[in-house]
Amino acid sequence: MRLTPVSYVVLGFVDFLGEATPYQLKKLVGESVGNFWSFPHAQLYTEPERLAAAGLLEEEREQGGRRRKRYRVTDAGRRALREWTATPHRELPELRDTALLKLFFGAEPAAIAATQLEAHRAKLAEYEALYERIRDMQPRGPVLALEMGLAYERNAIAYWKRLAGEEA
Amino acid sequence: MRLTPVSYVVLGFVDFLGEATPYQLKKLVGESVGNFWSFPHAQLYTEPERLAAAGLLEEEREQGGRRRKRYRVTDAGRRALREWTATPHRELPELRDTALLKLFFGAEPAAIAATQLEAHRAKLAEYEALYERIRDMQPRGPVLALEMGLAYERNAIAYWKRLAGEEA
DNA sequence: GTACGCATGTAAACGGTTACATGATTTG
DNA sequence: CAAATCATGTAACCGTTTACATGCGTAC
Numbered sequence: 039m040r041l042t043p044v045s046y047v048v049l050g051f052v053d054f055l056g057e058a059t060p061y062q063l064k065k066l067v068g069e070s071v072g073n074f075w076s077f078p079h080a081q082l083y084t085e086p087e088r089l090a091a092a093g094l095l096e097e098e099r100e101q102g103g104r105r106r107k108r109y110r111v112t113d114a115g116r117r118a119l120r121e122w123t124a125t126p127h128r129e130l131p132e133l134r135d136t137a138l139l140k141l142f143f144g145a146e147p148a149a150i151a152a153t154q155l156e157a158h159r160a161k162l163a164e165y166e167a168l169y170e171r172i173r174d175m176q177p178r179g180p181v182l183a184l185e186m187g188l189a190y191e192r193n194a195i196a197y198w199k200r201l202a203g204e205e206a
Numbered sequence: 207m208r209l210t211p212v213s214y215v216v217l218g219f220v221d222f223l224g225e226a227t228p229y230q231l232k233k234l235v236g237e238s239v240g241n242f243w244s245f246p247h248a249q250l251y252t253e254p255e256r257l258a259a260a261g262l263l264e265e266e267r268e269q270g271g272r273r274r275k276r277y278r279v280t281d282a283g284r285r286a287l288r289e290w291t292a293t294p295h296r297e298l299p300e301l302r303d304t305a306l307l308k309l310f311f312g313a314e315p316a317a318i319a320a321t322q323l324e325a326h327r328a329k330l331a332e333y334e335a336l337y338e339r340i341r342d343m344q345p346r347g348p349v350l351a352l353e354m355g356l357a358y359e360r361n362a363i364a365y366w367k368r369l370a371g372e373e374a
Numbered sequence: 375g376t377a378c379g380c381a382t383g384t385a386a387a388c389g390g391t392t393a394c395a396t397g398a399t400t401t402g
Numbered sequence: 403c404a405a406a407t408c409a410t411g412t413a414a415c416c417g418t419t420t421a422c423a424t425g426c427g428t429a430c
Binding site: 059060061064079080083084105106107 | 408409410411412413
């Protein structure tokens with residue numbers, strides 16, 4: 039089985055929590071990584087299963103009550119995670135921005151820009167608020183990632199602002 | 207059938223070319239939109255088929271020789287495309303940057319930054335060269351999209367440079 | 375004329391998404 | 403205690419990707 043980015047998100051969070059149910063993962067993902075890499079909750083049920091089948095997670099099913107599934111990382115899982123983070127990454131991300139595609143194919147710039155600008159501004163505000171809350175947090179990874187988010191949003195805003203024809 | 211961004215890329219390019227074979231699409235995509243939204247060539251064979259089934263493209267098969275498939279946009283297709291570009295877009299793109307994920311999950315910043323920096327710089331150089339060639343082109347859509355690419359790369363470079371510990 | 379690379383296409387596997395379903399809590 | 407919402411899970415579909423396969427030019 040091939041490990042995907044989603045695999046590492048799950049692996050990373052289960053490792054971070056020590057022990058986790060899919061729902062805990064869902065919540066945690068939602069308020070963190072989900073901002074720049076989201077996926078539906080169903081995947082947080084299927085992915086741990088795949089990882090368990092591969093021996094990277096250990097699955098334990100609650101008896102009685104909700105019969106929740108509870109996962110923890112195996113040694114092999116921890117090794118896989120460490121190896122992944124330790125490997126430098128040469129590939130570049132793609133933009134995959136549908137608004138940009140529309141622009142590419144002839145959409146009226148000002149029209150696209152207006153709504154995008156609004157949406158990006160809202161996102162930036164959200165990030166700024168979040169940043170205030172976590173800026174001194176340990177570990178630093180999430181904070182650094184959020185800093186990219188901030189920079190990205192500011193850049194996007196500057197871009198769309200220009201296309202929207204707003205004054206500087 | 208649901209139309210995906212890929213659908214519109216195909217629709218848009220077939221419309222632009224008037225008439226196109228999958229291979230022409232592949233080439234065109236590769237040097238343009240492929241920079242920020244790529245997909246394997248196989249999809250440029252299956253997607254036109256889907257669109258033809260939906261009545262948005264017209265398929266014509268060459269007799270003799272390579273028996274190429276040749277597509278052109280139908281009126282319904284053109285309508286769908288216009289409608290799509292004319293609809294403002296509220297959704298935000300996600301970053302989906304694997305390097306950033308690694309950082310999030312504890313990778314050593316300087317290590318990740320070094321290779322990312324190099325890769326982003328190469329990409330920027332490529333964009334700059336491309337920009338020189340097309341900056342005055344009509345239609346403007348591709349040029350505008352490329353300008354976002356330039357801004358995005360410059361922003362990424364600034365970010366990774368800081369993490370790499372390089373001097374300003 | 376043979377080798378290599380460009381051109382062209384199909385099939386199968388798999389991940390990701392959508393949809394469906396229902397049990398447990400909380401709140402009014 | 404009813405209604406709404408949170409929590410939990412499975413199944414099926416479908417787009418994307420990977421892999422396989424082969425024909426056609428062109429250059430040495």
